[in-house]
Amino acid sequence: DQQVKQNSPSLSVQEGRISILNCDYTNSMFDYFLWYKKYPAEGPTFLISISSIKDKNEDGRFTVFLNKSAKHLSLHIVPSQPGDSAVYFCAASVQTGANNLFFGTGTRLTVIP
Amino acid sequence: SQTIHQWPATLVQPVGSPLSLECTVEGTSNPNLYWYRQAAGRGLQLLFYSVGIGQISSEVPQNLSASRPQDRQFILSSKKLLLSDSGFYLCAWGGGVVDTQYFGPGTRLTVL
Numbered sequence: 452d453q454q455v456k457q458n459s460p461s462l463s464v465q466e467g468r469i470s471i472l473n474c475d476y477t478n479s480m481f482d483y484f485l486w487y488k489k490y491p492a493e494g495p496t497f498l499i500s501i502s503s504i505k506d507k508n509e510d511g512r513f514t515v516f517l518n519k520s521a522k523h524l525s526l527h528i529v530p531s532q533p534g535d536s537a538v539y540f541c542a543a544s545v546q547t548g549a550n551n552l553f554f555g556t557g558t559r560l561t562v563i564p
Numbered sequence: 565s566q567t568i569h570q571w572p573a574t575l576v577q578p579v580g581s582p583l584s585l586e587c588t589v590e591g592t593s594n595p596n597l598y599w600y601r602q603a604a605g606r607g608l609q610l611l612f613y614s615v616g617i618g619q620i621s622s623e624v625p626q627n628l629s630a631s632r633p634q635d636r637q638f639i640l641s642s643k644k645l646l647l648s649d650s651g652f653y654l655c656a657w658g659g660g661v662v663d664t665q666y667f668g669p670g671t672r673l674t675v676l
Contacts, residue, residue, distance in 0.1 A: 493669060551610055552608075
């Protein structure tokens with residue numbers, strides 16, 4: 452059972468425009484959410500996270516929004532750059548015990564120069 | 565700063581052969597350690613996690629096993645590989661109070 456879902460397998464955006472990647476989850480116990488960026492044949496790189504006590508967290512060009520009532524989070528990248536082209540995974544956890552992460556299936560972002 | 569190492573980077577093994585993948589972490593003590601697998605076209609699946617030496621929890625039943633002989637060493641093993649074991653294996657670390665997990669470079673395993 453996929454508790455974290457990324458329903459868009461791919462997204463193409465023009466350089467300089469906004470990229471919006473979406474993620475939905477089903478487990479209401481999740482209280483910590485993360486976004487990772489992954490290039491082929493490399494490990495995922497942590498991008499940004501948000502705790503359930505917040506609804507927005509910003510770090511440079513990256514902003515994550517959390518809508519707990521809708522069980523939805525999104526990652527905004529503004530402005531998008533060609534180097535942002537990668538697969539983006541969202542992940543969620545319950546902040547107790549081993550803090551196991553549950554990952555979505557990823558969205559491949561292509562930023563067109 | 566913390567660093568996580570995995571080796572080998574790539575591995576091609578015949579069906580039925582054994583497997584040993586190693587992961588080590590530097591710059592932190594008593595980390596939580598994790599093994600994930602990414603199969604072709606799929607997300608990351610948690611295989612094992614460990615909160616301390618000798619403590620292993622399995623998330624998915626399979627012919628793989630994990631061991632943690634030292635605080636910062638995590639090993640993924642198999643006695644007999646299956647074709648379905650092919651994939652990209654990732655080790656990650658995260659502290660008990662560090663909610664974020666940080667990943668190693670991964671091992672690409674191809675079972676023929």
